[in-house]
Amino acid sequence: MSIKEKIAHSMEFPPPTPQPNVYPLSWESHTQKMEEIWEASQREYWDPAKLPWDTFDVNSYSWEEREAIAYWWTLLSVFDASAPPVFAAAMIKTYEAHEEDAVRRCFFSVTRDEQNHEQLCGMAITRLLDHPDPLTYEPKTELGKAAQKNAKWLYYNGGRYWDGYKQAVPRYSLAVLFSSFLMGEIAAATIFHQMAAGCKEPVFKKGFASIGRDEGRHMAICMTLMERDYPKLPQEDREVITKQIRAGYLFLSAVLFEPPEDFWDLPSDFISNQRKIEAVARTAGFHIPDYDTKKQNWREAILNLKGVLDKFDIPFPAIPEVDISGQEVNDVHMEDIIPVF
Numbered sequence: 001m002s003i004k005e006k007i008a009h010s011m012e013f014p015p016p017t018p019q020p021n022v023y024p025l026s027w028e029s030h031t032q033k034m035e036e037i038w039e040a041s042q043r044e045y046w047d048p049a050k051l052p053w054d055t056f057d058v059n060s061y062s063w064e065e066r067e068a069i070a071y072w073w074t075l076l077s078v079f080d081a082s083a084p085p086v087f088a089a090a091m092i093k094t095y096e097a098h099e100e101d102a103v104r105r106c107f108f109s110v111t112r113d114e115q116n117h118e119q120l121c122g123m124a125i126t127r128l129l130d131h132p133d134p135l136t137y138e139p140k141t142e143l144g145k146a147a148q149k150n151a152k153w154l155y156y157n158g159g160r161y162w163d164g165y166k167q168a169v170p171r172y173s174l175a176v177l178f179s180s181f182l183m184g185e186i187a188a189a190t191i192f193h194q195m196a197a198g199c200k201e202p203v204f205k206k207g208f209a210s211i212g213r214d215e216g217r218h219m220a221i222c223m224t225l226m227e228r229d230y231p232k233l234p235q236e237d238r239e240v241i242t243k244q245i246r247a248g249y250l251f252l253s254a255v256l257f258e259p260p261e262d263f264w265d266l267p268s269d270f271i272s273n274q275r276k277i278e279a280v281a282r283t284a285g286f287h288i289p290d291y292d293t294k295k296q297n298w299r300e301a302i303l304n305l306k307g308v309l310d311k312f313d314i315p316f317p318a319i320p321e322v323d324i325s326g327q328e329v330n331d332v333h334m335e336d337i338i339p340v341f
């Protein structure tokens with residue numbers, strides 16, 4: 001039947017609308033915890049433009065320091081700048097799936113929060129480099145040149161996962177997507193709380209504290225949905241989740257730890273350059289955890305996640321890089337990635 005063919009004159013009620021239809025005409029509420037998280041997101045909303053930017057004197061830093069700190073924000077942007085479209089796609093899925101009203105609102109709040117995180121990355125980079133784009137910026141120092149080369153490779157790598165993600169969203173249930181999101185949120189909450197605690201510059205300290213609080217809420221959203229859905233999770237979904245956790249480790253290690261060589265396609269001087277850049281940022285009062293602290297933190301975050309998945313009998317992948325044993329998962333590619341920050 002063509003869409004233009006009118007039927008209303010021939011029957012009293014229309015035929016059922018084919019599903020999934022993007023709009024639910026229902027506002028179901030079954031998960032009280034979700035309502036609480038939504039309310040918190042309304043209360044805790046913040047505006048990156050209203051951070052104390054007037055206290056930030058970029059000229060108190062040398063050009064090397066500016067480029068080093070901007071590099072870290074650029075590294076973060078490789079993850080955070082893709083978060084708004086990634087969560088917007090997940091939000092559309094909550095509508096298609098006719099999720100509970102509060103679940104739809106919570107995914108809206110994550111999309112909105114991630115937009116803020118991305119904005120903050122842009123505000124920091126633009127001020128530090130006096131230029132709105134780290135890839136077209138003209139480096140002032142040798143360190144800045146190395147930083148830009150690294151940034152270009154990170155950008156190239158991150159650019160490979162969007163197509164895979166777009167294919168994954170319709171293919172997997174929300175329950176599977178949550179486990180990947182949770183990985184990103186646990187990682188994000190961990191790093192931002194540390195950055196906030198150690199950072200000397202007030203505007204960054206405040207920004208990190210706000211992002212960390214947002215990420216904690218995002219984590220709670222994922223956990224609440226897992227508690228709702230995982231007791232009845234089908235077997236094939238469990239297997240996908242195990243693989244996604246391993247993929248999430250490989251992907252997020254680039255910002256939480258160091259990018260694993262077999263997964264990221266990076267030049268041989270990438271890691272040594274990054275270590276040099278981070279050391280300069282650290283000395284300038286921009287608190288990036290050192291190698292051992294990063295490793296320890298990442299391990300703890302992953303063990304937290306393992307604790308959650310163990311409860312639901314979902315096999316955990318082996319992550320020997322941080323001394324976690326489990327099921328062997330090989331052959332993970334950038335195209336298989338779901339997790340975001």
Ligand SMILES: [Fe+2]
Nearest residue numbers: 080114117341
């Ligand atoms: Fe974020």
Ligand SMILES: [Fe+2]
Nearest residue numbers: 185215218341
């Ligand atoms: Fe997040």
